Amino acid sequence: MKLKIYVVKKQQIIWGFVILAIIIVAAIVLLMMKTKQTINTFNQPNTYYTDLNNDGKTDSIxxxxxxxxSAYTVTVQTDEKKTFTLEPDSTIKSLGFFNTNWPMNLTCKDLDNDKTQEIIIQSSDEKGPILHVYKVYEDKIAKIMSGRYSIFGMIKSKDLEPIVVVGRKDRENLSYQYxxxxxxxxxxxVMPTSMNLGKLALNSLISYMETQEAETSNIExxxxxxEVISKGKFLDGNLHEVKYDKYDVPSECTYMIRxxxxxxIGLETTxxxxxxxxxxxxxxNPQYKILSVNKIK
Known part of the structure; x- marks a missing residue:
């Protein structure tokens, strides 16, 4: 009888190790998938497939x-075979120009909770960064936001309606508009000052990236x-994820920076x-600190 009890316990131990191994493998796969999705956000432009108008059918960009x-042209074809060409900012007069070291970043996201996706384009020309945001309607695609912004993101908290964040970086400061x-x-x-999204810490980090001087950058x-950071010129970035505490204050902000x-071998995008x-x-003036910096490309 004791021998039988021992055998059962041994099998339980073996099965426990098997289940633990499965959990570890699944966690690794999920992490790899998440990293891959993050990197794909910055892929070189080509053709994108997504459901823009939430009708269950695939649209093409x-x-x-x-x-x-090398000027960009972006055309959208809906599942109904309607074709729309995206118009650029009236002052900038282009969607940007192809640059191997600064390729277009095109993403689609529902910014206003209407169950349709907006098209967000981050690109550049010889003067610097360019941002365009387009909204999809039944009979047209309209430009709703554009300008020389280097940071783009959105906030979706429990107490606030969806808010779009755009940022400009000059030689010394990083400024946000909402x-x-x-x-x-x-x-x-008008955003409460408590929602600064770690702007000062991010500005110090960008300054260090460009100068590699910790003291003058005021970086902590x-x-x-x-040691992870290489010296390079700041191009642009986006607010990738925001986590909130129980008081609905941003407790952790994740940015993707190029x-x-x-x-x-020459100039490379990092x-x-x-x-x-x-x-x-x-x-x-809530204060943020740098938790981690990972070089993913």
Whole structure:
């Protein structure tokens, strides 16, 4: 009888190890999938397939470049075979130009909770970054936001309606603007100062990326984090994910940042995943610290 009890327990141990191994493998696969999706966000333009108008059918987004000028053209074909060409900003007059080291970043996301996806395009020309945001209607696709913004993101918390965040980076500062969206387009939104999304910490990190000087950048991070960062020119980025605490304050902000660095084989684009965590809450100026920086490309 004791022998039988021992055999059962041994089998339970074996099965326990098997289940644990399955859980570990599944976690690794999920992590790899998440990383792959993050990297794919920055793929070189080509053809994108998605359901823009939430009708259960696939729509196509075609990205091409002019052979002579390298200017981008973006055309959308809906499942109903309607074709729309996206119009650029009236001042900038282009959707950007193809650059091997600064390729277009095209994403589709529901920004206003209407169950249809907006088209977000981050690109560049000789003057710097360009942002375009388009809304899909039944009979047209309209540009609802554009300009020379280097940061794009959105906030979806429990207490706030969806808010679009755009940022400009000059030589010293990083400034944010906030908007809500309705059928007429973006409406400026006065964001509480407690929702700064780690802007100061991110600005210090970008400064360090460009100079590799910790003191002048006012960056607070341990050496292991700084060792990951190579010197390079800041290109653009997006607010990838926001986590909130029980008071609906952003407790962790994850950004995807693109830089251009000089390597042995020439200029290369580098992509960093940056996590910022709330270190000290202050309703006027919450302070964030750099939790991690991962180089994913």
């Amino acid at each position: 075609f990205v091409s470049t002019d052979e002579k000028t 908007f809500t969206l309705n059928s007429n387009g973006p409406i400026p939104y 991070a341990n050496n292991k984090i700084l 830089t251009e660095e000089e390597t042995e 992509i960093y995943q940056v996590r910022l965590g709330l270190q000290k809450y202050d309703s006027k």
